[in-house]
Amino acid sequence: MEHLSEMMGGDQRFLKRINRLKILNTLRSKGPLSKTQLARLSGLNNKTITNIIEYLIKKGIVTSVGLLKTDEGRKKEHFKLNSDYCFSIGIDLGASHISAILINLEGKILLKKTFNFRFGLKKDIVLEKIFALAQSLIEEAKDKLEKIIGIGFTAPGFFDIKRGVWEEAVNIKDWKQVPIKKLLEERFNKKVYLEDCSRSMALGELWYGKGKDIKDFILLDLGQGIGCGIVINGILLEGKGLKAGEIGHLIIDENGPVCTCGNRGCLEACASGRALVSKVQEEIRKGQKTKIYDLVNGKVDEITLQDVIEAASLQDSFAIEVLEEAGHRIGRVVSFLINIFNPPLIVLGGQLSISGKHFTGSLIETARKYSMAKIFKETEIKISNLGPFGAALGAATIAIQETLFTL
């Protein structure tokens, strides 16, 4: 069993597993809960709830916390997850960072590690760093080693889930056809699960963030690259070849810069964090005056997105203009998503989403202007609060979900 979506059959056992997972996820996001509350929140009947809770207690995944007062004022037995039942590791390889976390069954991040690097780092060094981060997590969590049930790995680009190969990570130099699943499994002797980074962020949002109580939403991953995860009816849209959500490669300017995908003028080539930095460097070299230059002491090669954001917060008009333009361009694509999906919620994630009002204001204003007024009114746009570990959190949770599903 490799992926939840691959198992969408219709037999009784499958239904049982889905119901069990529903109860576990409800307990995780809202527990402790009584059986009555669980029935109300999950839509399952009391008998099913009782059977499932008995089974989960026997397995040691759920525990009783005794009698607690309910909303109606009566005391009833409440249940919660046994958060130490199992643990999982999430590794997020980005364009300029590697993050690794250890989470418990409830999705709480117990340990986190990050390594930041500059673009252009070679694949072998990146791989070494990935191993080193995972190794240091495992060493620190030695007492939990037996209970670490898997590793979720996420990166941008394309992967082949059957072969466990990450075929391409456009942001990492010479990263082609890397058998990452095998490499990690052999090294750590844990089962490894793969998922794209924007979709992992959407899963993080679905399980722990702004998407927790909503069935349909779109997560925009606005960082060094641009992507999105589309959740419909509580299920992440993956597409035929696990490539759904590549909004970063919608062409918005036929005469724009060449993109890492080979096309010209993709949204990612014009408005991602990396594109903004390139643009800023180019303009400064042409003589543009800006506080960004002072922030890096004239070392134009070392400019990062954070410098652009900081200059904008210091009212630097050039930095503000760059962020507003990016917001405008991404906002246009958001208006397409709004018209196509009529989503109740769009969550903005990634470093650009927390770059301040110039970017988000311009994004929302353009999305409003270019989408149909009636549809826009039905769409809320919120900023993610999962922080920089959102993708790693989503990836780590895949391992937990798969384990719980096959109990």
Ligand SMILES: [Zn+2]
């Ligand atoms: Zn592209």
